Each structure stands twice: as C-alpha cells, then as structure tokens.
Amino acid sequence: MKDKADFNIISEILNLKKEKNAIILAHYYQTGDIQDIADFVGDSLALSQKAASNNADIILFAGVRFMAETAKILSPSKKVLLPDMDAGCSLADSCKEKDFKKFIEENTGRTVITYVNTNIEIKALSDIICTSSNAVQIIESLPPGEKILFGPDRNMGNYILSKTGRDMVVWNGSCHVHEEFSLEAILKIKDENPDAKIIVHPECELPVRLVADFIGSTSALLKFTKTDSARIYIVGTEPGIIHQMKKESPSKNFIPAPPKDSACGCSECNFMKLITVVKIYKCLRDEKPEILIDKNILRKAYTPIRRMMEISEKLGL
Numbered sequence: 001m002k003d004k005a006d007f008n009i010i011s012e013i014l015n016l017k018k019e020k021n022a023i024i025l026a027h028y029y030q031t032g033d034i035q036d037i038a039d040f041v042g043d044s045l046a047l048s049q050k051a052a053s054n055n056a057d058i059i060l061f062a063g064v065r066f067m068a069e070t071a072k073i074l075s076p077s078k079k080v081l082l083p084d085m086d087a088g089c090s091l092a093d094s095c096k097e098k099d100f101k102k103f104i105e106e107n108t109g110r111t112v113i114t115y116v117n118t119n120i121e122i123k124a125l126s127d128i129i130c131t132s133s134n135a136v137q138i139i140e141s142l143p144p145g146e147k148i149l150f151g152p153d154r155n156m157g158n159y160i161l162s163k164t165g166r167d168m169v170v171w172n173g174s175c176h177v178h179e180e181f182s183l184e185a186i187l188k189i190k191d192e193n194p195d196a197k198i199i200v201h202p203e204c205e206l207p208v209r210l211v212a213d214f215i216g217s218t219s220a221l222l223k224f225t226k227t228d229s230a231r232i233y234i235v236g237t238e239p240g241i242i243h244q245m246k247k248e249s250p251s252k253n254f255i256p257a258p259p260k261d262s263a264c265g266c267s268e269c270n271f272m273k274l275i276t277v278v279k280i281y282k283c284l285r286d287e288k289p290e291i292l293i294d295k296n297i298l299r300k301a302y303t304p305i306r307r308m309m310e311i312s313e314k315l316g317l
C-alpha cells in the first residue's frame with residue numbers, strides 16, 4: 001500500500017495537471033506507479049499519435065528523450081517536458097549523425113527508413129520513420145523493387161528482412177536491454193514451465209527470437225497475452241510492460257526473461273527508470289526541463305514522421 005507522502009504527491013500531480021491543462025504520456029517501460037497516473041500509456045507509435053492529437057497546453061513525457069523530442073516535433077507549439085534530461089537511449093546513441101550521413105552517402109539511391117528510437121538529427125536525415133508496431137507493414141507498403149536503408153537497430157532490421165525479403169542494408173546499432181536476454185536462462189524457465197509461451201520483442205537477438213512463440217512490439221505482446229489461451233508467459237522485453245499485462249489478464253502469470261548477467265539487473269532500461277513520480281511532480285510544478293529544439297530541424301524531422309503517420313493511417317494501424 002502507498003504511504004501518505006505518495007498519496008499527497010500523486011494528488012498534487014493530478015491538481016497540477018488540471019490547473020495547467022497538462023497531460024502525462026507514459027511509455028510501457030515506465031514503473032507501474034507512473035503508468036497509473038498517466039493520461040495515456042502506450043508504445044512509441046501510440047504515444048506519437050496521442051502527442052499529435054490532443055488539446056493540452058503541456059505534454060509531460062514519462063519516457064526517454066527521443067520520445068519527448070518526437071512529441072515536440074508533432075506538437076511544436078506545445079510545451080513538452082521531460083522530467084530527467086539524462087533519460088537517453090543506448091539504441092539512439094548507437095547511431096551518430098556524422099557516421100549515419102556517411103552510411104547514407106555510401107548507399108545512395110536507397111529510401112532511408114529509421115526506427116523512431118533515434119535522436120532528432122537522424123530523423124531529419126530520414127525519408128520515413130517507423131516503430132516496432134508498424135515497421136514491417138510500412139516497408140511492405142513500398143513498391144517491391146524499392147531499395148531500403150534501415151537503421152539503427154540491427155536485430156529489428158534483420159527481423160524485418162526475414163519477414164519482407166526486401167533489398168535492405170541495415171545499420172549496426174542495438175539496444176543494450178534487448179540484447180542482454182539469456183537464451184540459456186529462458187530455456188531453463190521453459191523447462192520448468194513447459195506450458196509457458198515465450199514472447200519477445202524484435203529488438204532481441206536471433207537465437208532468442210528463434211525460440212519465441214510470438215514476436216511483436218510491446219503493444220503487440222500485450223494484445224497477444226490478452227487474446228491467447230496460455231496461462232503463463234516468459235516475457236522478453238523491458239519488464240515494465242508486465243504491469244499492463246497483469247492489469248489486463250489478472251489470472252495469468254508473467255515471468256520476465258532474465259538477462260545474461262543476473263547481477264546487473266539490465267533487463268530493466270536504466271534510462272527509462274530515471275523517471276520517478278517525484279521528478280514528474282517537480283517537472284510539472286516548475287515546467288522544466290523543457291524540450292527546446294531549433295525550428296529548422298523540427299521541420300526537417302517532421303516530414304518523415306508525417307509519412308509514417310499517413311501510411312499507418314492508410315493501413316489502419
């Protein structure tokens with residue numbers, strides 16, 4: 001049970017939200033207490049759509065920096081707040097502007113499709129943005145002969161390649177959380193729970209994907225656990241999503257897939273977990289830290305995101 005201090009701070013946040021016409025958007029990888037005070041909880045695609053279609057004056061983003069930047073790109077006139085500016089992303093940081101520009105130059109004539117998990121400079125260099133929820137469909141919506149350059153996640157890129165068979169070169173980046181799952185430990189849990197289904201995110205490495213019963217984005221994993229008949233799941237993505245899985249399917253059991261190094265606790269995203277309820281309160285109270293981005297780069301980064309939204313809408317995603 002939450003203590004009195006927790007209740008006070010939560011009611012302060014709710015008051016501030018009302019007073020300032022603010023909304024809190026939270027990613028599935030946030031802790032349960034944050035998900036519970038958010039106006040909307042979702043994956044990158046759903047959060048982008050929400051950021052683009054709301055009447056709030058302030059968007060407080062409980063997530064990491066590239067997500068708050070995406071909200072700012074989609075709602076440039078709104079104040080977008082991120083409670084901790086150190087909430088970065090190892091995947092976004094594995095793709096630096098200078099190196100990615102060179103990669104594009106070395107592969108001219110290809111449509112540049114990047115995953116939303118990039119810094120804004122990379123988005124500005126892209127033709128279309130995608131998320132794990134729509135990547136396969138967006139690529140399949142392009143003419144069959146179109147040559148593609150995909151970045152930054154190599155596992156996601158290889159997964160898309162295996163699904164679409166398209167002519168695609170892939171940037172060699174990765175997310176430290178999704179690459180850390182231990183195949184051995186997952187199989188040990190499966191041995192002990194033969195009825196359990198293994199469900200994983202496409203950012204996981206190939207050996208982990210190969211033993212999975214289902215592969216999908218965080219929202220696809222959530223949907224699967226709601227509609228599937230199994231009672232127990234081994235979950236190969238950031239364990240924050242289990243909060244929603246338990247809420248949606250209270251009678252089922254969810255076991256987080258363990259990382260290779262059991263001492264490091266690295267199946268949790270240390271960047272996501274920098275956001276706390278106290279930081280959200282202070283951020284909303286002081287209206288800072290705020291995401292401030294040069295107008296030119298905002299404009300350049302908007303075009304490929306708009307293409308993603310248009311294609312997603314057309315495909316009914």
Ligand code: SF4
Nearest residue numbers: 089090091175177269
């Ligand atoms: S889980 Fe991986 S991709 Fe997601 S924010 Fe953390 S480091 Fe980035």
